[in-house]
Amino acid sequence: MRVCGQLYPFSSSASFEVEAQLDNGKIHISYDVNRAVRCSLDSLSLSTPIPGVATQASFPSGERFVPHSADFVWPAHKKHKGMAKLEGHYIMIFSALLLTPLLIYALLFKVVPSAAVWLVDYVPESVVDTMGQQSMYLIEENFLSPTELPPETRNQIHLIWDEALAAVALSKERYQLDIYASEHFGANAFALPHGQIVITDDLIKALEDNPNAIRAVFLHEIGHIEGKHSIRLAAQAFAGTIAMSFIFGDMEGILELIIGSGNLIMGAQFSQKMEWEADEFALQRLTHIGHSSADFADALKRLKALSEAQDSTSEEDGTWLEYLSTHPSLDERIKHAQTYQKK
Amino acid sequence: MDIASKPLQSGASTPSLVRFTGNGKDFFGIWIVNLMLSIVTLGVYSAWATVRTKQYFFSNTHIDNHRFEYLATPMQILKGRIIASILLVIYLFFTHYFPLVGAILALMVTLLAPWLINQSFRFNMRMTRFRNVRFNFKGSYGGAFKIFLLMPLLCVFTMYLLLPWTLKKMDEYLLTNIQFGDKPFSAKLSTSKYLSALLITLLSSFVAIPFIALGLYVAGTSFEDSSKVLITLIPVYIVCMYLLKAIYQAIIRNHVFNNAEIKEVALFHSDLSAARFAFVEVTNILAIILTAGLAYPWAKVRKTKVLADATAVTMMPAAENIIDTMDNTESSLGDEASNLFDVDVSLT
Numbered sequence: 242m243r244v245c246g247q248l249y250p251f252s253s254s255a256s257f258e259v260e261a262q263l264d265n266g267k268i269h270i271s272y273d274v275n276r277a278v279r280c281s282l283d284s285l286s287l288s289t290p291i292p293g294v295a296t297q298a299s300f301p302s303g304e305r306f307v308p309h310s311a312d313f314v315w316p317a318h319k320k321h322k323g324m325a326k327l328e329g330h331y332i333m334i335f336s337a338l339l340l341t342p343l344l345i346y347a348l349l350f351k352v353v354p355s356a357a358v359w360l361v362d363y364v365p366e367s368v369v370d371t372m373g374q375q376s377m378y379l380i381e382e383n384f385l386s387p388t389e390l391p392p393e394t395r396n397q398i399h400l401i402w403d404e405a406l407a408a409v410a411l412s413k414e415r416y417q418l419d420i421y422a423s424e425h426f427g428a429n430a431f432a433l434p435h436g437q438i439v440i441t442d443d444l445i446k447a448l449e450d451n452p453n454a455i456r457a458v459f460l461h462e463i464g465h466i467e468g469k470h471s472i473r474l475a476a477q478a479f480a481g482t483i484a485m486s487f488i489f490g491d492m493e494g495i496l497e498l499i500i501g502s503g504n505l506i507m508g509a510q511f512s513q514k515m516e517w518e519a520d521e522f523a524l525q526r527l528t529h530i531g532h533s534s535a536d537f538a539d540a541l542k543r544l545k546a547l548s549e550a551q552d553s554t555s556e557e558d559g560t561w562l563e564y565l566s567t568h569p570s571l572d573e574r575i576k577h578a579q580t581y582q583k584k
Numbered sequence: 585m586d587i588a589s590k591p592l593q594s595g596a597s598t599p600s601l602v603r604f605t606g607n608g609k610d611f612f613g614i615w616i617v618n619l620m621l622s623i624v625t626l627g628v629y630s631a632w633a634t635v636r637t638k639q640y641f642f643s644n645t646h647i648d649n650h651r652f653e654y655l656a657t658p659m660q661i662l663k664g665r666i667i668a669s670i671l672l673v674i675y676l677f678f679t680h681y682f683p684l685v686g687a688i689l690a691l692m693v694t695l696l697a698p699w700l701i702n703q704s705f706r707f708n709m710r711m712t713r714f715r716n717v718r719f720n721f722k723g724s725y726g727g728a729f730k731i732f733l734l735m736p737l738l739c740v741f742t743m744y745l746l747l748p749w750t751l752k753k754m755d756e757y758l759l760t761n762i763q764f765g766d767k768p769f770s771a772k773l774s775t776s777k778y779l780s781a782l783l784i785t786l787l788s789s790f791v792a793i794p795f796i797a798l799g800l801y802v803a804g805t806s807f808e809d810s811s812k813v814l815i816t817l818i819p820v821y822i823v824c825m826y827l828l829k830a831i832y833q834a835i836i837r838n839h840v841f842n843n844a845e846i847k848e849v850a851l852f853h854s855d856l857s858a859a860r861f862a863f864v865e866v867t868n869i870l871a872i873i874l875t876a877g878l879a880y881p882w883a884k885v886r887k888t889k890v891l892a893d894a895t896a897v898t899m900m901p902a903a904e905n906i907i908d909t910m911d912n913t914e915s916s917l918g919d920e921a922s923n924l925f926d927v928d929v930s931l932t
Contacts, residue, residue: 247649249716254765254906256650256715291636293610294643297653305716307651324636328613337620338878344623364681372681379683475680482676487669488627 244308246295248272251303261306263316268298270306278304287315290325353484354511357476361469369472373435376471380439384425390442395420398445401452405459408530416463420445428547432462434471447547453532454540457523461537464522470515477511520574524581538578545571597898599853604892606644608882614640615881631662641888642712647897655718656711664707698728709762717765717908723757731757748778755840764846765906771844781835784858785828792827796820819873823866830865834858841895848902856894864890 242263248270249256257272268285271277278300285298295311296318314322327333388395402418416436423429428443438459448454465471524534618633635658642654675693679686702723709719735750752773762769800820834856841854868883 252716252908254715254717254908255904289636289639291640291643292613293606294640324617324632328617328636329610330613334613334616337616341616341620341623342876344620348623368681372683375683479676479680483669483673484627486672487665488622488630 244313245310246306246308248278249305249307250276259306261308266316268306270304278302282316285315285317287317290314290318290322292325292329348484348488349481353480354477356480356484357473360476360480361473364472364476369469370435372472372475373433373437377433377437377439381421385421385423385439387422388420388442389422390420390445394445394449397452398440398455401455402459405456405463409460409463409526411463416466418459428544430458430462432465432471434466434469436466438462438466447543448540451536451539451543453536454543456532457527457537457540460523460526461519464519464526465515467522468515468518470519474512474515516574520577524578528581534578534581538575541571541575541578545575597900599851599896599898600648602892602895602897603646604644604885604889605646606640606885606888608885611637611640611885612881627665628662631658631665634658634661645888645892647714648899650715653713654711655713656707660707694733698725698732701732702728705758705761713908714764715903715906717906720763721761722763722768723761727757727761748782749775751782751836752778755836759840759844764849765908767846767849767906769844769846771840773840773843777839778836781832781839784835785832788831789824789828792824796824822873823869826865826869827862830862831858834861848900849906850900850903851898853896853898854894856891861890861894 244261244263246259246261247256248259250272259270259272262269263282266282267279268282269277269279280300280302284301286301287299288297290296293311295308295313296315297305297307298315299305390398398420399418403413406413406416416438419437419439420442421439422442426441428441428447430438430440430444432438440455440458444458445455448458520537523537527534527536614636618629618636622628622630622633635654635656638654638656642652645652675686675689678689702721702725705723706721709721712719731750731753735746735753739746739750752775756771756773759769759771835858837856838854841852845851864887868879868887871879872883
């Protein structure tokens, strides 16, 4: 058998147009004026076959031979072409086409979240504390200023807080309440993983006449801490980023974007789920300690009215939009709180 | 035919076009099968996928009937990815759980960046072979530190007035440190060309943005609902970025290729039309978005073909006598340490 191709002598850029002779398990190529190379076919080292690419053969003496035709198959590759066979096989391509989206879905929505839940159990208490304290330090430096509320209002709020803690039998050592003024957060409350809860002046002003609603807000935030939500969120983002970059590391920008948006949707869903869990916690504890779940509905209604008022007065103030985007629809949450007792 | 007009001296040759012989059908099979295996093996196979994809594209690129070769082994890529992943895990762990330590780490990563850039370039050059001769990259930490950290910083403090000069210096640094065998690349780039490329890109954005806004308005996009605004604006933003990037890249590519050479070995030529390249890039990205990624193999092959068609290389007679310096030095040194670091420490 004769095969046309290009021959490269050892370690030099010179090249020769040649015809290789394959007979009786041996290969023979003559090139240049009177040079030649020969060896048995078994001692050739062949490059990995790839569909549409000619497979190159290297001689033990260092010469390299590249056939012109991509269709030429070396005798050693006749039986098994390795991966190239799968990559060129219609059934394989078709099943990969069906399986890949399913696998991506399973990875993003099943494997990564359960890895995050698993990770949370292994995060030591000291890490949780450091994480909370460092986050609080950064938030305090950048977005918070000392409260401007009169001392009597503050005392009243702390009284509600102490009561709420006592009612759900949680220790005052583990949980701590702080009141701050913040332009950035507006009327808001948030919880840090080490047990610190921050409520802003604006939110207190909005709910001042309704202590029950404030208690409901506190319970919701405690629910976040009891459910280890920030750590789960961090673990989720962490596991997601690692999985994305390791598995899809080789993709060009746009594909990363498509898969990344899947990751983002997963994250948003996850944080919505956490809001529901915290709501559930607050509602359950409220009814347990003999208050009405309507308190929580009241607080939410007040927030809704406030956000609508803010939306219509100042368009550029996006803080509310931001806050709500990772939260489930307020209407749904209000409805849920109102109908909670039926369960 | 006037014989006198033909070049007679042996120093000159005619330019030959770069040919790309890959096709979307072959590459689709390679891509989808490798993608699936990468997911099933939780990323381990992605090293094999990378090597196979690069081999497909390199081996299908020809100049003068000689093809390029990609030499890295999957194990080298896998090692690099594992190192990079461990570094990423450490980095992410600290930024998520200890934000303060994370900030210090970010600074350290910045200082490490010049080394990583050199390392990645060196690896990729050494793993590229043409006509039996490997490329090499000779960049130093000091050089990369100056070009990729100090100069961009200087740019920020001069309100980006130095941007064209900085971009030119970056390209010059990367290009002139490449060697083909023992022959270095050289390039004479001009800052004014970079300035005009930036200005043309800026002007194009002034033309493109009103058109797109008008298109959205006609299409009846409502800007009232915030969630819908994002869903339309993100693809529009991506398309705009690809359009502008393509215009800039086409102008700069032509300039760089037409002014680069390997002395006495090769001259490079590029006449990529900015309008055509922008059209290809924008339609590619739209096809990828509309097919949720499935058009990617077709788009990548199409782009590579367009780039190859716009490129030519004049090979001079000395190209026949280049010695691959690395085959010799490496076998004689056989240095373990250099083997350990002979990995591309990156995830991309």
